[in-house]
Amino acid sequence: MEQIKGAKYDDGKPRPSLVPVEAIEAIMQVREFGKAKYADAEDWRKVPREKWLDALLRHVLHIWDNPLALDYESGLPALWHVITNAAFLCAAYKDELDKARGEWAKDVLDEKAVDGCENSQCAYSSTTCGCIRYNDVSHCKKRKGVRRE
Numbered sequence: 001m002e003q004i005k006g007a008k009y010d011d012g013k014p015r016p017s018l019v020p021v022e023a024i025e026a027i028m029q030v031r032e033f034g035k036a037k038y039a040d041a042e043d044w045r046k047v048p049r050e051k052w053l054d055a056l057l058r059h060v061l062h063i064w065d066n067p068l069a070l071d072y073e074s075g076l077p078a079l080w081h082v083i084t085n086a087a088f089l090c091a092a093y094k095d096e097l098d099k100a101r102g103e104w105a106k107d108v109l110d111e112k113a114v115d116g117c118e119n120s121q122c123a124y125s126s127t128t129c130g131c132i133r134y135n136d137v138s139h140c141k142k143r144k145g146v147r148r149e
Helices: 021-038 049-063 078-092 094-108
Strands: none
Touching: 021 078, 049 078, 078 094
């Protein structure tokens, strides 16, 4: 590929601009409340995952009939607490989720031929090939008899 001066080559890279700014702002405000309450911005990492699941479900139940409900303690929208708890769970389960996605890829993709990937073994790793890492396997060959939806 010919390099063009001043060009930006970022095909296949994640696009943070696709994330709604409102979601980021919601998480920031809940985190600010949590930091003031617990005095440690990183204490959430020490909390067992089950407690984040419980908190997430409590907030989901709170907004079930009224998505505009406010959290009783923080005064912030309970929906914002839902997205923050979900973010904590994404971080807590990151390694397991990456492994599960890699296992899914093994089941779905042809073992030796993955179109568009430099590494012919990329179906076996969730971090070496963009088609797995960013969950975009549309360009990868399907294993015979396996149907993707």
